[in-house]
Amino acid sequence: MASALKNLSDYSSKNLVDISDKIFAVVVAEWNEEVTGSLYNGAVQTLLSHGAKQENIVKVEVPGSFELSLGAQKLAQREDVDAVICLGCVIQGETRHFDFICDAVAHGVTNVSLKYDKPVIFGVLTPENQKQAMDRAGGKHGNKGDEAAITAIKMLAL
Numbered sequence: 001m002a003s004a005l006k007n008l009s010d011y012s013s014k015n016l017v018d019i020s021d022k023i024f025a026v027v028v029a030e031w032n033e034e035v036t037g038s039l040y041n042g043a044v045q046t047l048l049s050h051g052a053k054q055e056n057i058v059k060v061e062v063p064g065s066f067e068l069s070l071g072a073q074k075l076a077q078r079e080d081v082d083a084v085i086c087l088g089c090v091i092q093g094e095t096r097h098f099d100f101i102c103d104a105v106a107h108g109v110t111n112v113s114l115k116y117d118k119p120v121i122f123g124v125l126t127p128e129n130q131k132q133a134m135d136r137a138g139g140k141h142g143n144k145g146d147e148a149a150i151t152a153i154k155m156l157a158l
Ligand SMILES: Nc1c(NC[C@H](O)[C@H](O)[C@H](O)CO)[nH]c(=O)[nH]c1=O
Pocket: 029, 031, 032, 063, 064, 065, 066, 067, 088, 089, 090, 091, 092, 101
């Protein structure tokens, strides 16, 4: 369902697990930092509002979304980390580079999650332009960071 039809920050908080002792690693891409910074703020606020402790939220920055997979792997392999949230924004350019990055990070993040049997959340925007990105980073369609954080919490219930 398109974000235009389902706000990214519209979710149910029912029946969530206690996350007061859970450690969340958040890997943030530096590319499009205005957008990814908003995603990060949304994710952290969502985690805190559901009982996570600030000291249990570990932030790691990587250069771009392509590097999110390796950043996620380095954190997922830590026994003390319960879930990893990957945040990025890949904006379409003139060439097919966009496709390769998006495909690589989607597969890479999935592989890390399966390898370490932990939630590794794909919180990566793949917009056509800056406006679409901002609309999904705290704008009219909500915040992808909120969605990524609540997804991590829900996956911890499995
Ligand atoms: N164009 C965007 C990039 N490009 C950089 C790649 O992610 C990567 O860092 C580079 O190819 C070196 O490996 N990254 C984004 O996150 N967003 C973009 O729009």
